[in-house]
Amino acid sequence: MASPRSLVDKFCPLPSKRERRKEARPGELLAAALDLFVEKGFAATRSEEVAVRAGVSKGTLFLYFPSKEELFKAVVIENLGGRFTEWNAEFEAFEGTTPEMLRYCMNVWWERVGLTKASGLTKLMMSEGGNFPELAEFYREQVVRPGHDLLRRILQRGIDRGEFAPVDIDHAIYSVVAPMVFLMLWKHSAMVCVDGVSTLDPEKFIATQCDTVLHGLCVRPGSPA
Known part of the structure; x- marks a missing residue:
């Protein structure tokens, strides 16, 4: 047989x-x-x-x-835009608290995008998007808007569960986006935006940004000054 x-x-x-x-x-x-x-x-x-x-x-x-334009669009879909189905599914399946979800989101973004060459696409669009408006709009449609929508869902989840204070979500999402954009610029701009190439630890930076977003800089009542 x-x-x-x-x-x-x-x-x-x-x-x-x-x-x-x-x-x-x-x-x-x-x-x-x-x-x-x-x-x-x-x-x-x-x-x-x-x-x-x-x-x-x-x-x-x-x-x-x-x-070349169609090639660039395919690169964006392959490395960034096409991944939001996977990331939204992870949002639906996540069982932890919303603060834990936000930390997970930022760390996973660094592991899956920030550490990879794909993070250079954002820096490219920031520097050249004005010269190629059709590609800039395509990038907004495929990457920026889905990313912002996912962050809105995360913040709204925290508000609905009583874990986050009510905030202006449309502006609050940039408190999360800004550190991610900074890391991409740091990585792809000869690291000129920090004082020395070895003074920034991306993982510690993300952890600090998460703490700042979640808790702010002010001393909370009952916490040591």
């Missing part, structure tokens, strides 16, 4: 090396494009460079992505 593995190989044979290479090309192109966009910026990156770095022809690149 044939083994289960042999039956799988018979009816679902592995693609040839050439076929596997073809299937892998979109992912390789997106990875190469992310590298170059973060390294050089959108305007300075040429499509030919992306193709060369991915090891394909320019014609192959345009087969998948008809223009």
Whole structure:
């Protein structure tokens, strides 16, 4: 009797090396494009460079992505915009307190985005978005608005549960966004926004920002001065 593995190989044979290479090309192109966009910026990156770095022809690149603009949009979706379904599902499943959720949110953002090359996309849009309004609007639609909506849900959850004081949520979300943007600028701007490259620990920075957002700077009654 044939083994289960042999039956799988018979009816679902592995693609040839050439076929596997073809299937892998979109992912390789997106990875190469992310590298170059973060390294050089959108305007300075040429499509030919992306193709060369991915090891394909320019014609192959345009087969998948008809223009550099479409390539950039695909990079944004792959690395940022497409992840909000996953993050909203985590919000729905979270069982801890809302302060714990906020800490989790900021730390997970650093692990999954801030530490990666994808964080350079935000810095890129801040520096070049004014020159490419269509891409800037696309970034707002796919990344900024879904991110703000998720933060609104987190803060509203805390208010509804009596864990947070009532606040102007539309403005309060920037108390969470601002530290994240600062870390991206610190990481992708030669770390010039701090006094020395070794004086900022991102994890400690996030923990401090969480404490400040949750508790403020003022001494609370009953706490040691």
